Amino acid sequence: MIYYVCKYTPVEVFAGFHVETKPLEHMAADFEHADRVVHANLCGFGKSVIEAVLSGNVKELVLVNCCDSMRRTYDHVKKTGLTDFLFLMDLPHDGHSFCSNEKLGREIRRLISEYETYSGKKFDVKAFFQAFHSGKAKEGPYIGMLGVRAGAELIEMAQGAFSLPVRNETCVSGREIWMDVPDVESTDFSEIDYARSLMAQLPCRRMGRPGARNQLFMDPNCKGVIYHTIKFCDFYGFEYAEIKDKLEVPVLKIETDYTTQSLGQLTTRIEAFAETIGAVKRNDEMKREIKENGFDMEHPEKFLVAGIDSGSTSTDVVIMNGNREIVSSLIIPTGGGAALSAEKCLLEALEKCGKKREEIARIVTTGYGRNYIADGDESVTEITCHAKGAHYLLPSVRTIIDIGGQDSKAIRVDENGAVKNFLMNDKCAAGTGRFLEMMARTLGLSLEEMSSLGLDWKEDVVISSMCTVFAESEVVSLVAQNKALPDIIHGLNNSVAAKVGALAARLGEEGDYILTGGVAKNKGIIKALEEKMNVKLYICEEAQICGAIGAALFALQ
Amino acid sequence: MDIYQKFGSYMEKQIVKQPDQARKKLIVAYRAKQGIDRMFTDKRVPASKKYLTKLAMDTMIQVLSKPEQSAMTSLFVPSEPLAAAGITPYSPEAMSSFMTGSKIERPFLQKTSEEGMPDSMCSYHRVFLGAADTGVCPEAPFLIYTNLACDGNMITFPYLMDKYGIPGFFIDVPYEKTKESVQFVADQLREMNVFIEDYSHKKITQEALKQRILTADETLKNYRKYLHACKTHYIGGTLTHEMYQVFITHMLLGTNQAYQYSRMLLSDILKGEPTGDRTKLLWIHMMPFFSEPMKELFEFSDRAVVQASDIVYDACFSLDAEKPFESMAKRMVYSGFNGSPEQRIKNALDAAEYTGADGCVIFSHWGCKTTIGAAGLIQEELGKKGLETLILDGDGCNPAGNSDGQTKTRLEAFLEMLKEKER
Numbered sequence: 001m002i003y004y005v006c007k008y009t010p011v012e013v014f015a016g017f018h019v020e021t022k023p024l025e026h027m028a029a030d031f032e033h034a035d036r037v038v039h040a041n042l043c044g045f046g047k048s049v050i051e052a053v054l055s056g057n058v059k060e061l062v063l064v065n066c067c068d069s070m071r072r073t074y075d076h077v078k079k080t081g082l083t084d085f086l087f088l089m090d091l092p093h094d095g096h097s098f099c100s101n102e103k104l105g106r107e108i109r110r111l112i113s114e115y116e117t118y119s120g121k122k123f124d125v126k127a128f129f130q131a132f133h134s135g136k137a138k139e140g141p142y143i144g145m146l147g148v149r150a151g152a153e154l155i156e157m158a159q160g161a162f163s164l165p166v167r168n169e170t171c172v173s174g175r176e177i178w179m180d181v182p183d184v185e186s187t188d189f190s191e192i193d194y195a196r197s198l199m200a201q202l203p204c205r206r207m208g209r210p211g212a213r214n215q216l217f218m219d220p221n222c223k224g225v226i227y228h229t230i231k232f233c234d235f236y237g238f239e240y241a242e243i244k245d246k247l248e249v250p251v252l253k254i255e256t257d258y259t260t261q262s263l264g265q266l267t268t269r270i271e272a273f274a275e276t277i278g279a280v281k282r283n284d285e286m287k288r289e290i291k292e293n294g295f296d297m298e299h300p301e302k303f304l305v306a307g308i309d310s311g312s313t314s315t316d317v318v319i320m321n322g323n324r325e326i327v328s329s330l331i332i333p334t335g336g337g338a339a340l341s342a343e344k345c346l347l348e349a350l351e352k353c354g355k356k357r358e359e360i361a362r363i364v365t366t367g368y369g370r371n372y373i374a375d376g377d378e379s380v381t382e383i384t385c386h387a388k389g390a391h392y393l394l395p396s397v398r399t400i401i402d403i404g405g406q407d408s409k410a411i412r413v414d415e416n417g418a419v420k421n422f423l424m425n426d427k428c429a430a431g432t433g434r435f436l437e438m439m440a441r442t443l444g445l446s447l448e449e450m451s452s453l454g455l456d457w458k459e460d461v462v463i464s465s466m467c468t469v470f471a472e473s474e475v476v477s478l479v480a481q482n483k484a485l486p487d488i489i490h491g492l493n494n495s496v497a498a499k500v501g502a503l504a505a506r507l508g509e510e511g512d513y514i515l516t517g518g519v520a521k522n523k524g525i526i527k528a529l530e531e532k533m534n535v536k537l538y539i540c541e542e543a544q545i546c547g548a549i550g551a552a553l554f555a556l557q
Numbered sequence: 558m559d560i561y562q563k564f565g566s567y568m569e570k571q572i573v574k575q576p577d578q579a580r581k582k583l584i585v586a587y588r589a590k591q592g593i594d595r596m597f598t599d600k601r602v603p604a605s606k607k608y609l610t611k612l613a614m615d616t617m618i619q620v621l622s623k624p625e626q627s628a629m630t631s632l633f634v635p636s637e638p639l640a641a642a643g644i645t646p647y648s649p650e651a652m653s654s655f656m657t658g659s660k661i662e663r664p665f666l667q668k669t670s671e672e673g674m675p676d677s678m679c680s681y682h683r684v685f686l687g688a689a690d691t692g693v694c695p696e697a698p699f700l701i702y703t704n705l706a707c708d709g710n711m712i713t714f715p716y717l718m719d720k721y722g723i724p725g726f727f728i729d730v731p732y733e734k735t736k737e738s739v740q741f742v743a744d745q746l747r748e749m750n751v752f753i754e755d756y757s758h759k760k761i762t763q764e765a766l767k768q769r770i771l772t773a774d775e776t777l778k779n780y781r782k783y784l785h786a787c788k789t790h791y792i793g794g795t796l797t798h799e800m801y802q803v804f805i806t807h808m809l810l811g812t813n814q815a816y817q818y819s820r821m822l823l824s825d826i827l828k829g830e831p832t833g834d835r836t837k838l839l840w841i842h843m844m845p846f847f848s849e850p851m852k853e854l855f856e857f858s859d860r861a862v863v864q865a866s867d868i869v870y871d872a873c874f875s876l877d878a879e880k881p882f883e884s885m886a887k888r889m890v891y892s893g894f895n896g897s898p899e900q901r902i903k904n905a906l907d908a909a910e911y912t913g914a915d916g917c918v919i920f921s922h923w924g925c926k927t928t929i930g931a932a933g934l935i936q937e938e939l940g941k942k943g944l945e946t947l948i949l950d951g952d953g954c955n956p957a958g959n960s961d962g963q964t965k966t967r968l969e970a971f972l973e974m975l976k977e978k979e980r
Contacts, residue, residue, distance in 0.1 A: 039921060039929045041677075046930070065732045068708045072930020075897055079934065090732040093704060093711070103731065103741060206711065208727055229675070232926065237675030238712045244673060253673075460566075473960050498667065505671040 005049065005149075006064035007175040008091050008198050010108050016128030017121050023172055024052060024061070027151030027260050038076050043232040044258030045149060046073035053077050060085040062111070066206050067235065085118045087111055093208035095199030098192075104199065105191035125189055129181045141221050142167045143279065147228040148236040149173075153260050154228070157267060161274045163281045164223060169216055171204045171236070205235040213239075217247055224277045225251040226270065230258050244506075250277045250421070265407075268368070269424060272381035276419045301325070304355060305362045307551025308342050309382065310334065310369030313405030313433060313518060315341040316545045317349040319360070320552040324392070328353035329545050338369025346375065364555040366547050368406065377555070383411055383422050385550030390514045391417025392549055394538050398510040401529065401537070402546070403500060403519035405433040410504040423503050431499030433519050435471070439492050442475050443485060447522070454489030454524030461491040471495060489524060497528035504533060514538040516546035565660025572664045576692040583659070583693070584621050587614055601857050603829075605821035606798045612814050613801045617655050620647045621695065628753070629700035629717060631710040632803070633892065634728065635885040637769040637811035638750050642759040646808040647697050649685035649713060654800060656684050657847060657954050665691065666955060679924035680955035681843070682709040689717060696721040699756040701749060703728040706894040707927060726752045730889050732896045742886035750882075767878045769811035770885075774876040776810060779819035781873045781911075783826050787837070787864040788913035790829035793857040796846035799866065806872035832913075835859060836975050839914040839944075840866040841905060841935065842921075842928045843953035850965035854972070861972055863918075867893060867901065870908040898931040902938045909944050916945045916975045918968070923952040945978065947971040 002014050003024040011021040026048075028034075033054035034047040046069040052058045061083050063074045074088045089107050092100035112123050142165045145158060149172040159166045168174075179197045203210050217225070225247060229237045240253055252273040256262035274280045300322025309316040311334060319328040330349040334341045342365070350357060365376035366385040373379075390400045391413060400411040408431045411422040425431055440450045461483055463471055471492070478488050496519075504513075513535050519525055520543035530537055542549060564586065571579040591614055598607070620627050627647035628639060639646055656662050662680075665687025670676060674686060688694040700723060702714035718725040728745050731738040750761055809815040838855075840863045845851060855863050871893045876884040893901035909917060917939055919932045936946045949967055952958025 037933065039932055041921075041923070042926060042930050068926035069930060071732070071897075072926060075931065075934055088732070092731070093727065093729045099741060099744065100729065103737075106737070206708075208711075208715075208729070210715075232677045232924075234675050234678040234708065234712055234924070237677065238716070241673035241675075242716070473962055477962060502667065502670040506673050 002060045002062060002085070003052075003058050004062045004064075005045075005070070005172065006066055006091070007172050007201060007204070008064055008066075009062050009089065010111060010194065010198060011175075012128055012131040012177065012194075013108065013112055013115070013123075015131030016112070016123045016125065017115060017119060018124065018127060019119075019121075024049060024058065025149065025152050025172065026052070027153050027256070027258050027263075028052070029260055031259065037080075038072070041232055042072060043067075043069040044230045044256065045233070046070060048151075048258045049073050050076050050080075053080055053082050056082065059083055062087045062089065064088070065090045066204070067233075069232065085115065087114060092199075093206070095196075095203065095207065096209065101192050101195040101199060104195035108191045108194060125186055128189065129186065132177060132179050132181055138167065139221070140165070141223045143224045143226065144169050144216065144219070144222045145226050145228060146170060146216055147240065148230050148233050150228045151256075151258060151260075153263060154256065154266070157263055158226060158270055161267075161270045161281060162224075163274075163279045166226070167222075170228060171206075174202060176201060205239045210239075217243055222249055224249055224273065224279065226273065227251055227253045229253065229255045231255055253423070268381050269383070272383040272419070272422070275381060275384050276422075303361060304359050305364070305552055305555035306346060306349075306360050307385070307548040307553070307555055308346060308363060308365045308367075308370075308373060308376065309385065309545070309547035309551060310338045310342050310365060310367040310373060311382075311404055311406070311547070312368055314544070315345045315367075315369075316548040317342075317345045318545055318548040318552045319349055319353060319355065320549075320556060322556065324553070324556065326542075326549070326552075327355070329542075329548070331544060334369070338367075338372040339374060342369065342373045343375065362555040364551040366551040380551060380554050382547045383409065383424075384419055385547045385554065386516060387411055387413045387419045387550065388417050388553045389546035389548070389550030390516060392553060393540055393542055393546065394512060394514050396512045397514045397538065399504060399507065399513045400546075401500060401504055401513065401515050402517040403431070403433060403496070403515070403525070404517045405437075408432050408500050408503060408517075410500070410507045412507050412510065421507060423507055425499070425503065431496050431503070433517070435496060436492070436519065436522070436525075438472060439475060442472050443479070443488065445485075445489075450489055450492075451522040451524055453486050454493045455527065456486040457490035458484065459487045461487040463488075463491040463495040490528075493522075493524040493528035494532070496525055497532040501529060501532040509535075511535060512538060514540075514543070514546075516543045518544050520544060561660050568659065568661045569664050572661060572691055572693055579691075579693050580621055580695065583661075584618055586659070587618050587621075590614065601793045602798075603792045603794070603825040605818060605825045606792075606794050606801075608821055609798060609801050609805070609818055612809065612818060613651075613804050616645060616804065616809065617652065619645045620652070620697075624695035624697050627697045628757070629697045629702075629714070630808070631702040631705075631707070631714065632807050633703055633705040633889060633894065634701045635746065635889070636808055637773055637881070637885065638746075638753055638761055638766060640772075640809070640811035641761045641765040641769045642753055642757050644753070644757055644759070648808050649694075649717075650681040651804065651808060652688065652694060653681045653684035653954050654846070656688055657956065658797065662955060663957075665693075666957075677924055678712070679707065679709040679922065680952050680958065682707075682713045683924075684954055686713060686716065689720065696723060699724045699726070699752075701726045701728070701752070703730055703889070705730045705889055705892060707925065709924070724752075724756055728889070730895055734891050734896055734900065738890045739883060739886045742889055743882040746882045746885055766881050770876050770878040770881045772813060772816050773811040774878065776805065776816045776819040777873045777876070779816075779823045780806065780869075783819070783823045784865050784870065784873070784908070784912050786823070786826040786829075787832075788911070789832060790826050791832045791835060791862060792825050792829040795856045796844055796848075796851060796863070799840075799863055800844055800846045802866070802869045806869045810872065832862070833859070836861040836972050837913055837915050838863050839905060839909045839912065839917045841901075841917060841919040842866070842868065842925065844920060845951050845953050845956070845959055845964075847956050848951070848959055848961065848964055850961050850968065853965075854968055864912045864914060865908055867905055867908060870911075871901075871904055894927065898934050901931065902935050905935065905939060906942055906944065909939075914944070915979070916947070916971065918971070919946060919948045920953065921948055921950045923950075923955070923958045945971075945975060 028048040028051045034050040303322035370379035412420045515537045627645040668687035874888045893904040
């Protein structure tokens with residue numbers, strides 16, 4: 001089996017040797033082996049190729065000189081000596097020039113020659129020509145997965161979330177080669193014609209003239225775009241920045257490190273996106289009938305529902321009546337698992353308002369632990385719930401800034417509280433509650449002390465590092481320089497504000513603004529954010545339970 | 558807070574509030590800096606390096622004040638045809654270094670984050686993209702770029718073409734180092750010459766180009782002699798001076814000024830003091846010239862000296878004025894920054910031998926996949942030949958991407974290790 005990684009690979013050549021080919025498309029579980037031989041900052045796909053070779057799964061491999069990372073991947077794979085056949089094809093950048101096609105033609109001849117030497121087989125021109133066949137035209141509405149290659153696991157996960165088919169149009173997919181096949185028995189082929197056919201494909205972003213890619217973003221059948229990037233793959237990260245404001249369909253940007261470990265966090269975002277564009281694939285469990293028989297139109301205040309937000313740091317419960325009034329609410333630290341914390345929090349919240357579990361007609365769960373809570377009738381992502389909750393707290397809200405323990409988000413909502421667009425931080429902890437917790441620990445302070453101490457700053461200390469690890473080292477060195485604590489905290493607040501402010505700026509300016517999540521209690525962060533964004537943030541007592549309020553409102557619906 | 562930090566702080570606010578004014582103030586500040594340098598001359602700096610500073614500053618001031626007389630070029634684009642046409646090379650990488658040196662890189666990096674450009678991209682490109690987007694850096698009439706050395710070029714330059722609506726020329730350098738590859742590039746360089754003539758409205762005569770190639774060749778010959786003299790002689794300088802060498806071997810190569818500098822440099826080193834006990838280092842890749850611990854260790858230091866960087870040594874190629882396009886093409890195709898790391902390893906070993914380096918530092922610049930991906934392989938191969946090598950992670954153009962504590966500890970430990978080995 002010949003594995004390949006790029007759609008420009010001349011795979012028809014291998015049909016001429018009667019050998020099967022397959023794209024190398026599985027995400028690695030981790031980079032246990034690859035990290036031992038290659039720098040951590042090489043792109044995840046490159047590392048997944050090295051991982052596959054080191055684990056002995058790939059013996060025959062054709063790589064393409066597509067980018068700096070793939071060139072270095074080739075060097076490392078070659079050094080392992082674990083492949084039986086390894087070929088790096090030099091791919092020109094310009095498919096429109098004769099010289100480039102001539103050059104690629106020479107590479108194709110070189111590939112044939114090297115495979116003949118390796119396999120001892122003779123190239124069969126007839127079989128080669130038979131490998132060309134026209135693809136089926138794709139019709140009907142779909143969700144486009146664009147950007148850099150998405151692993152089979154990611155495609156499968158996305159497909160499970162949408163009611164529409166997910167079409168993989170990432171860089172390695174959509175391979176379409178057209179070539180005139182001679183009628184008469186031919187003993188040779190024109191490598192330049194074949195090269196021209198390969199180069200005539202819809203260009204990947206790395207090519208010299210990627211303008212034709214616009215057709216990917218303008219297809220009227222495309223009802224939504226999931227744009228995938230891999231950490232350290234700049235071509236597609238940059239393309240997203242270029243096209244994000246031009247797209248006329250809803251778009252969700254996701255970033256992975258090309259391991260299956262990334263998929264957990266992405267499930268939330270992809271499901272939220274499906275909710276946003278009204279293309280959710282609901283399974284039977286999710287389609288439970290709403291229990292309307294408990295609703296008394298005469299006394300809606302007696303009808304009770306609950307929303308549970310199971311976050312990484314805290315679990316929040318809101319009990320609401322049919323008048324959309326909050327009857328009880330409670331926040332407890334998440335500990336001992338999402339299900340246990342949720343149950344405990346719900347029971348204590350019920351106790352607080354003197355109600356019983358049986359009186360709750362319906363429960364909606366949200367947050368990271370939402371799918372692990374058995375009590376819930378339905379689960380909705382925290383993005384949709386935050387939007388609903390924020391609209392409840394401030395009907396004029398259009399932008400929600402949520403800084404949670406594990407992630408930060410900027411959510412744009414319409415006048416009805418429906419999500420129009422949202423952005424989340426990547427896996428990095430900078431700009432999250434976790435960052436502040438770590439810095440508080442480094443400074444030997446409580447979060448409450450951090451909240452107010454930073455307001456009394458005198459010197460404008462700059463914490464330039466966004467990376468939590470570097471920032472910690474910077475803080476340690478500032479302490480060693482006897483810098484005043486308020487000044488350091490002010491620097492940290494500005495650092496968080498810069499990260500979160502950038503997230504909001506990418507969403508575009510539109511008020512009113514609300515700050516939600518646990519960090520909304522931090523006065524220093526509020527001030528720094530307001531200054532950075534040059535807007536007034538709406539802060540309220542219920543800011544931390546915004547997600548749970550949204551979940552309760554969904555339960556009412 | 559030193560004067561540079563104060564200036565950076567003031568300019569950061571200017572960039573956000575009045576980007577159009579910020580450029581004018583930068584030009585004034587750079588001119589003022591030249592005046593200060595003339596009045597308060599540092600006696601430790603040899604004449605050649607003072608001249609080098611002037612050349613680099615002049616180039617940047619020229620680009621900022623008269624962009625219409627410049628062409629945006631990536632670092633490895635041959636400079637001789639531009640020199641023949643009298644066009645100032647406007648290198649985004651060099652401009653970014655100047656912005657970082659002026660301590661104003663943060664608003665530009667922030668701008669790229671706000672635009673959603675990936676943070677994993679090389680900061681030399683990100684700083685420039687931010688500077689272009691804010692309007693601080695001006696547009697040029699046309700641009701030329703190549704895939705050589707960095708994928709970042711393939712992103713930055715097409716973006717600038719679209720943003721400014723200016724014509725661009727791309728030089729595709731093949732992976733393999735073969736005669737066919739040289740011919741393939743030489744043909745493109747011939748087209749590039751015509752492109753420059755078309756868009757600059759200046760004629761590049763065969764004679765003028767030949768003269769520029771001859772001048773470049775003489776410059777590089779002097780430079781090689783200088784590097785060899787470094788084996789036994791020492792002249793002081795700053796890390797910024799070391800960074801400026803790239804102006805001579807790349808952007809300004811082929812100009813009379815670069816040649817003049819190379820002569821002065823050779824003369825200075827031959828009069829220099831013996832290297833003595835200083836640990837001599839070969840540097841691979843870019844250099845974080847702003848790093849305080851590195852300045853402490855290497856600037857006018859009796860302890861250690863960075864003698865050469867591989868990016869500069871790589872350019873020291875013999876050129877044949879009778880075959881100008883083939884010569885320039887060969888320099889690109891056979892560059893250590895093209896293709897597999899084998900050539901880069903060979904260059905590093907040659908350079909270490911030639912300059913008598915005691916050890917080597919590979920700077921794994923954040924976002925540079927070419928170097929990051931090859932760092933381990935280069936280290937291993939150099940180690941096999943007895944050249945101790947340190948891989949130092951950091952960022953050459955974004956101070957926030959470096960940890961001073963780590964840099965200091967790792968470099969000092971490496972120097973201690975080399976000294977121990979000497980004993």
